[in-house]
Amino acid sequence: MSAGVFTAGVVARNPAWVQLLGLCPLLAVSNSVVNAAGLALATTFVMCGSAVLISAVRRAIPEFARLPLFVLIIATFTTLAVLLLEAYAYDAYLRIALFVQIIVTNCMILGRAEAYAARQPVGRAFLDAAGTSAGFAIALLVLGAARELLGQGTLFAGMTQLFGPTAAAWQVTLLPEEYALIIVRLPPGAFIVAGLLLALMQALTRKHHEQR
Amino acid sequence: MLRAMLSIAALTLSLAVLLAFTHDATKTRIQANRAAAEWQAARSLTGLPELAGPWQHDQLPLGDGRVLLRSTVRGYGGDMHLLALRRGATLTALRVVRHQETPGIGDFVSHHDRGWMAALAAQGPAATDTVTGATITSRAVLNAWHNLEATP
Numbered sequence: 001m002s003a004g005v006f007t008a009g010v011v012a013r014n015p016a017w018v019q020l021l022g023l024c025p026l027l028a029v030s031n032s033v034v035n036a037a038g039l040a041l042a043t044t045f046v047m048c049g050s051a052v053l054i055s056a057v058r059r060a061i062p063e064f065a066r067l068p069l070f071v072l073i074i075a076t077f078t079t080l081a082v083l084l085l086e087a088y089a090y091d092a093y094l095r096i097a098l099f100v101q102i103i104v105t106n107c108m109i110l111g112r113a114e115a116y117a118a119r120q121p122v123g124r125a126f127l128d129a130a131g132t133s134a135g136f137a138i139a140l141l142v143l144g145a146a147r148e149l150l151g152q153g154t155l156f157a158g159m160t161q162l163f164g165p166t167a168a169a170w171q172v173t174l175l176p177e178e179y180a181l182i183i184v185r186l187p188p189g190a191f192i193v194a195g196l197l198l199a200l201m202q203a204l205t206r207k208h209h210e211q212r
Numbered sequence: 213m214l215r216a217m218l219s220i221a222a223l224t225l226s227l228a229v230l231l232a233f234t235h236d237a238t239k240t241r242i243q244a245n246r247a248a249a250e251w252q253a254a255r256s257l258t259g260l261p262e263l264a265g266p267w268q269h270d271q272l273p274l275g276d277g278r279v280l281l282r283s284t285v286r287g288y289g290g291d292m293h294l295l296a297l298r299r300g301a302t303l304t305a306l307r308v309v310r311h312q313e314t315p316g317i318g319d320f321v322s323h324h325d326r327g328w329m330a331a332l333a334a335q336g337p338a339a340t341d342t343v344t345g346a347t348i349t350s351r352a353v354l355n356a357w358h359n360l361e362a363t364p
Contacts, residue, residue, distance in 0.1 A: 057223060062216035069223060076227040080234050087238035090245035098315055187316075 009131025016139030036144025040137035051129030151185035318349035
């Protein structure tokens, strides 16, 4: 039962590929795995933190003031994420700070707060938030990996920004640089690759439905 | 109603305390990160690998006739932090170290070696036009150039 709460967010209700929520940061930041991972970490932090807090104080929140209070809580966790990022991953901060700041407007987080965390006990609210963030993180990382591979020919370049010097060995070069498609790294490429991935997801799930 | 107001106040207050605590806990690290980034930019600007302070009124004489200057100007999205090199009474180079300009519109200022910033460095501020759509950003950089050249 509780495992179902988690996996629903990853698969059946995946925020990016099924509900098409939070697409602005998804498209903007997914030009490499390291940027995608940074935003995924920050979103997970904000999502889980605000879901747990909202669930914990749900009985004290007056019905008429719930939306402003949810936004206040989400904004607080977003600011915390920005401060922590600037203190502990400054290079990543310089590249993705703007998109971390707009996590506050990510409708996926407010949506889950309103639909789930505000009515469920803390444990289940956390599982739901973790599942939804995991679904968002997987979508971000898949898109980031596809764009980095096609646009730059590498995978996991620059991971030292997030995970320290040991991550320097993670970089894999799969395509020589002269075969890279620069447009894939630019904003139009985000739409093209995301559209192709979305079509692929649709095709896979349709096959799945037909088999049943 | 009173109960609702009290719980709103209590929640807001505890969030503010949480923010204040984190701000305080991360402050020194953030300042150290910013200073390190500024020194790195200064080393790359001057070509001197062993550069160190202390700054005297935002000026750092390099001993070879050049002076490293730093300055803060108001851009479109907030303060822009700049470093510049002056030889005699002319500025020879200028870099934006930290800024909050709009990505894709005003953030060209962070690339000192291409585009508008490279043109500015090559031909000076008198011959450089402001950028359409980023007037405030580019005018701030041009004004900074004039001001840095004029500072005694």
